[in-house]
Amino acid sequence: MSCLTAVLLLATSAVYATVAPTPEVTLPLNKWYHEYDHPVHALFKRGAVGDAVSYSAVGTPEWATGFPPGVPDTASLPQAWVDALNAAVKAGKIPDIPVSTGSNGMNPVYPTGYDPMSPTVCSSTWKCVIPGDLWDAPAGVVGLSFDDGPLPPSPQLYQFLANNSEHATHFFIGTNILEYPDIFMTAFATNHDDIAVHTWTHPYMTTKTNLEVLGELGWTMELIQNSTGGRVPKYWRPPYGDCDTRVRAIAKEVFGLITVIWNQDTSDWTLSEPYPAVSPEEVQQQMTKWLTGPKDTGLIILEHELSDKSVKAFMDAYPLMVSNGWKRLSVAQLDAGPAYQNSWNSTSQVNPAMVGNSTIQPPTLSNTSTTKPSGTSATGKPGSSGAPDANQKSGATHFSVASLALTGIIAFIVATAGGIIMA
Numbered sequence: 391m392s393c394l395t396a397v398l399l400l401a402t403s404a405v406y407a408t409v410a411p412t413p414e415v416t417l418p419l420n421k422w423y424h425e426y427d428h429p430v431h432a433l434f435k436r437g438a439v440g441d442a443v444s445y446s447a448v449g450t451p452e453w454a455t456g457f458p459p460g461v462p463d464t465a466s467l468p469q470a471w472v473d474a475l476n477a478a479v480k481a482g483k484i485p486d487i488p489v490s491t492g493s494n495g496m497n498p499v500y501p502t503g504y505d506p507m508s509p510t511v512c513s514s515t516w517k518c519v520i521p522g523d524l525w526d527a528p529a530g531v532v533g534l535s536f537d538d539g540p541l542p543p544s545p546q547l548y549q550f551l552a553n554n555s556e557h558a559t560h561f562f563i564g565t566n567i568l569e570y571p572d573i574f575m576t577a578f579a580t581n582h583d584d585i586a587v588h589t590w591t592h593p594y595m596t597t598k599t600n601l602e603v604l605g606e607l608g609w610t611m612e613l614i615q616n617s618t619g620g621r622v623p624k625y626w627r628p629p630y631g632d633c634d635t636r637v638r639a640i641a642k643e644v645f646g647l648i649t650v651i652w653n654q655d656t657s658d659w660t661l662s663e664p665y666p667a668v669s670p671e672e673v674q675q676q677m678t679k680w681l682t683g684p685k686d687t688g689l690i691i692l693e694h695e696l697s698d699k700s701v702k703a704f705m706d707a708y709p710l711m712v713s714n715g716w717k718r719l720s721v722a723q724l725d726a727g728p729a730y731q732n733s734w735n736s737t738s739q740v741n742p743a744m745v746g747n748s749t750i751q752p753p754t755l756s757n758t759s760t761t762k763p764s765g766t767s768a769t770g771k772p773g774s775s776g777a778p779d780a781n782q783k784s785g786a787t788h789f790s791v792a793s794l795a796l797t798g799i800i801a802f803i804v805a806t807a808g809g810i811i812m813a
């Protein structure tokens with residue numbers, strides 16, 4: 391337990407770019423939030439204006455049948471996705487770095503010559519921050535987000551959020567949406583919360599090939615689109631916080647997704663594990679420390695709707711967020727823009743105009759770009775951000791020995807403590 395405390399105490403303070411949330415603006419008619427030549431328009435077409443797509447009712451067999459029941463088969467991905475990936479690769483927008491190797495709870499490892507802290511790789515698991523990714527909240531703001539749902543513990547959380555008029559961002563796992571459509575609908579249609587992507591099967595994404603990454607993100611986006619009246623997700627959070635320049639570029643260049651990590655982690659996901667890394671009391675101690683601490687950088691605390699205990703950890707900490715004057719916003723709200731690529735939020739208008747307009751062709755991407763990933767310009771510097779206690783593990787679909795870590799060494803200590811000698 392003490393090693394975990396040491397891990398958590400390693401959080402560093404730092405320099406933050408804080409952006410005050412701007413007031414909501416009206417979504418311009420006939421326009422998405424990405425420029426018209428962005429691949430995401432072509433990938434998630436809707437009918438032309440006045441010719442609305444009809445989506446199967448959420449939870450029906452027709453709604454589910456077109457989606458892969460498990461790990462996506464890379465041989466049968468929609469051709470439009472593969473074409474968009476190939477175009478992005480050809481344009482030099484997807485860094486050509488090797489996949490990492492997972493090692494049972496340790497940080498993913500790259501072949502010799504590929505330093506995870508280098509600008510070439512910039513692994514978020516190793517705390518390398520790519521500018522433009524979301525790690526921090528604006529001053530005075532605590533971002534509410536929950537990973538791994540929808541799951542049976544979720545409804546209690548949704549009731550609590552609704553009781554308190556709070557909105558959160560839910561980073562949902564695609565196969566969990568297939569399994570729990572009613573719970574999904576409570577989050578989306580009853581609570582009007584923001585729905586975001588947490589991949590199809592919750593893998594370490596840097597261990598996946600380009601095509602595997604495509605399937606993990608694309609199917610989750612399509613299922614969310616088909617279950618929300620056509621809303622195209624704008625945010626994703628990599629499972630375990632595991633991302634690098636390659637995975638991040640596929641998310642951004644092909645699907646238009648913004649990558650969200652976190653700057654504090656309670657390890658609440660372990661509360662329901664056979665050998666929890668923390669007790670509920672320790673989670674509250676951490677929460678209390680952050681929520682009574684300085685507000686110059688806001689908090690994005692990694693939290694889960696994975697178990698009754700992880701949900702309770704949030705509900706127990708919530709009164710302190712209120713009494714200490716933290717502004718509570720969903721992660722999408724704190725980023726001061728719309729929650730979806732084509733709609734402000736879960737109740738506002740969806741902009742179908744242009745999307746699926748047959749005059750809009752798949753983008754022709756320039757092949758003269760440099761090999762530098764567009765829009766990333768990784769610095770390779772360790773978190774200019776509140777230290778993420780990255781590499782969390784959450785066991786919604788997979789189980790492995792604990793993998794909470796800041797670095798490989800600490801990962802090893804914690805994995806050992808959690809899996810072998812934890813008292």
Ligand SMILES: *[C@@H]1O[C@H](CO)[C@@H](O)[C@H](O)[C@H]1NC(C)=O
Pocket residue numbers: 443444445446452453454455456457612616
């Ligand atoms: C998503 O919905 C659209 C519109 O109804 C449909 O054409 C498409 O096949 C659906 N996707 C899957 C994978 O079922």
Ligand SMILES: *[C@@H]1O[C@H](CO)[C@@H](O)[C@H](O)[C@H]1NC(C)=O
Pocket residue numbers: 546547549550553
């Ligand atoms: C929500 O509020 C209702 C009515 O006050 C209450 O019965 C219920 O226990 C609350 N649920 C949660 C999870 O806070």
Ligand SMILES: *[C@@H]1O[C@H](CO)[C@@H](O)[C@H](O)[C@H]1NC(C)=O
Pocket residue numbers: 557582734735736737738739
């Ligand atoms: C969603 O946006 C509409 C305006 O488009 C606004 O009236 C409503 O309050 C928003 N809902 C939430 C949950 O923020």
Ligand SMILES: *[C@@H]1O[C@H](CO)[C@@H](O)[C@H](O)[C@H]1NC(C)=O
Pocket residue numbers: 438439743744747748749750
């Ligand atoms: C389709 O796109 C073209 C080119 O931008 C535009 O002129 C036309 O009005 C659009 N049609 C519809 C139905 O939105």
Ligand SMILES: *[C@@H]1O[C@H](CO)[C@@H](O)[C@H](O)[C@H]1NC(C)=O
Pocket residue numbers: 757758
């Ligand atoms: C790639 O760039 C070259 C040089 O600018 C150009 O001649 C060629 O047509 C481009 N190819 C494609 C497929 O865009």
